[in-house]
Amino acid sequence: AVQPPSVGAAPNGAQWRFGIPRVLNMYSTAPFFRTYLEVLGVRPKNIVFSDPSSEEMFAEGGKYGSVDPCYPSKVAQAHFHQLFFHKHVKTPLDVIFFPILTTGPSFVTDAIDYTSCPIVAGTPDVMKAAFTKEQDYFATRGITYMAPAFSFTEPTLLRRAMFEAFRDELGITEDESDFAVTEGLGALERFDEELQAKGKAILDQVEYDNKIAILVVGRPYHLDPGLHHNIPDEFQVLGYPILSIRSIPKDEEWLRRFYKEGEDVLSIGDVWPENYSANSAQKVWAVKFAARHPNVAILDLSSFKCGHDAPTYGIIDSIVSSSGLPSVSLHDIDANKPGGSIKIRVKTYAHSLKLRQEHLEDVASRRDQLERRIDEKRLELLQMKQAQLAQHRRADLQLERQINELVEKVKNYRTEAVENPEEGLSEAVSKSLIRLGRKNKDGNIVRV
Ligand code: SF4
Numbered sequence: 093a094v095q096p097p098s099v100g101a102a103p104n105g106a107q108w109r110f111g112i113p114r115v116l117n118m119y120s121t122a123p124f125f126r127t128y129l130e131v132l133g134v135r136p137k138n139i140v141f142s143d144p145s146s147e148e149m150f151a152e153g154g155k156y157g158s159v160d161p162c163y164p165s166k167v168a169q170a171h172f173h174q175l176f177f178h179k180h181v182k183t184p185l186d187v188i189f190f191p192i193l194t195t196g197p198s199f200v201t202d203a204i205d206y207t208s209c210p211i212v213a214g215t216p217d218v219m220k221a222a223f224t225k226e227q228d229y230f231a232t233r234g235i236t237y238m239a240p241a242f243s244f245t246e247p248t249l250l251r252r253a254m255f256e257a258f259r260d261e262l263g264i265t266e267d268e269s270d271f272a273v274t275e276g277l278g279a280l281e282r283f284d285e286e287l288q289a290k291g292k293a294i295l296d297q298v299e300y301d302n303k304i305a306i307l308v309v310g311r312p313y314h315l316d317p318g319l320h321h322n323i324p325d326e327f328q329v330l331g332y333p334i335l336s337i338r339s340i341p342k343d344e345e346w347l348r349r350f351y352k353e354g355e356d357v358l359s360i361g362d363v364w365p366e367n368y369s370a371n372s373a374q375k376v377w378a379v380k381f382a383a384r385h386p387n388v389a390i391l392d393l394s395s396f397k398c399g400h401d402a403p404t405y406g407i408i409d410s411i412v413s414s415s416g417l418p419s420v421s422l423h424d425i426d427a428n429k430p431g432g433s434i435k436i437r438v439k440t441y442a443h444s445l446k447l448r449q450e451h452l453e454d455v456a457s458r459r460d461q462l463e464r465r466i467d468e469k470r471l472e473l474l475q476m477k478q479a480q481l482a483q484h485r486r487a488d489l490q491l492e493r494q495i496n497e498l499v500e501k502v503k504n505y506r507t508e509a510v511e512n513p514e515e516g517l518s519e520a521v522s523k524s525l526i527r528l529g530r531k532n533k534d535g536n537i538v539r540v
Pocket residue numbers: 162163164165209210211212311395397398399400401
């Protein structure tokens with residue numbers, strides 16, 4: 093077995109090579125662990141993640157399990173297989189690190205707890221059993237298996253547990269470990285901020301263009317292409333930008349306009365008061381948000397045999413049906429990609445999204461036309477008032493300023509209409525507007 097370094101974090105830590113399976117809650121916490129190790133001297137090239145899941149990977153390495161849980165946990169064995177039989181063979185690993193996360197990071201406020209699914213928390217131990225029962229794959233390769241337990245909701249405990257886990261392996265002091273934890277949490281926060289900035293840019297753009305973005309409502313690991321079977325990509329090639337729950341801005345100032353005065357913008361207490369599971373609560377929050385944003389539709393993904401998603405189905409259904417939120421659900425995704433049925437679902441949903449998009453464009457066009465007509469009418473009335481004042485040899489400076497501003501605005505409308513004739517008043521819009529008129533003495537109507 094590999095001997096742990098005896099003294100000095102940086103020089104010894106730098107020599108260690110960590111293998112990390114790219115599965116489950118690593119999708120929500122990897123920047124934290126990666127930064128922690130790097131700060132303590134482990135070289136970036138010595139932190140090796142398994143590849144994203146794929147059918148080939150599972151076909152080759154999915155043969156160690158004795159139980160048959162959901163695919164996101166079952167696929168972990170194929171990642172271990174890849175670490176043992178590919179990554180380790182290429183350049184030897186010293187450690188395989190797969191922490192047990194009892195609670196996960198979450199932005200949802202007002203929850204009873206932020207627990208991980210027991211399958212998520214238990215998989216590191218299941219992997220240990222699977223790879224030591226018949227033969228010890230770790231010992232025979234000189235690899236140390238580290239699966240310490242951490243809680244992300246108790247920072248003091250997290251610091252303590254990180255120090256306990258790595259003190260001997262990396263030869264570090266508690267101060268050094270605490271510093272690395274702070275840096276790790278900072279990296280996680282910055283990562284979230286970067287994603288949210290990108291998400292905000294997409295949302296602003298679709299709102300401006302009257303288009304639709306698709307929010308993938310799933311667990312963090314459903315972003316693994318081997319788990320979502322490239323379904324989001326199918327929509328992306330049709331022109332619908334894809335958002336993850338993590339990429340939705342969480343700052344209150346930005347979210348406020350979608351919520352009632354005084355409402356907690358990050359709470360789901362109104363629809364699910366007794367929520368306790370971090371990732372389930374985030375799914376419900378995402379659907380609540382989408383129901384409030386006219387330019388967002390959802391793609392609801394759930395894995396076959398997922399017990400933790402079951403309580404969310406009814407809640408999500410009632411939000412969707414009461415709000416008219418466009419939604420498609422794929423609740424039984426598993427190891428195999430049912431290509432034919434996915435294609436049909438994508439086509440059908442894309443058609444209804446197209447209709448929704450046309451509706452948004454129509455509403456925006458009506459609103460613009462209405463604004464334009466109101467401005468034109470206002471200008472006309474103000475000019476009449478100005479003319480009346482002039483008859484009495486009076487002038488109003490504020491009135492003149494308003495008229496000048498409106499003249500400029502109306503001129504711009506006309507220029508736009510000439511440049512974009514297709515954006516002019518459509519027949520349907522024209523019919524739905526009331527045009528004012530005045531009857532002359534001869535009975536003819538003169539539009540005003
Ligand atoms: S939440 Fe569902 S999909 Fe995820 S590990 Fe638990 S049972 Fe599996």
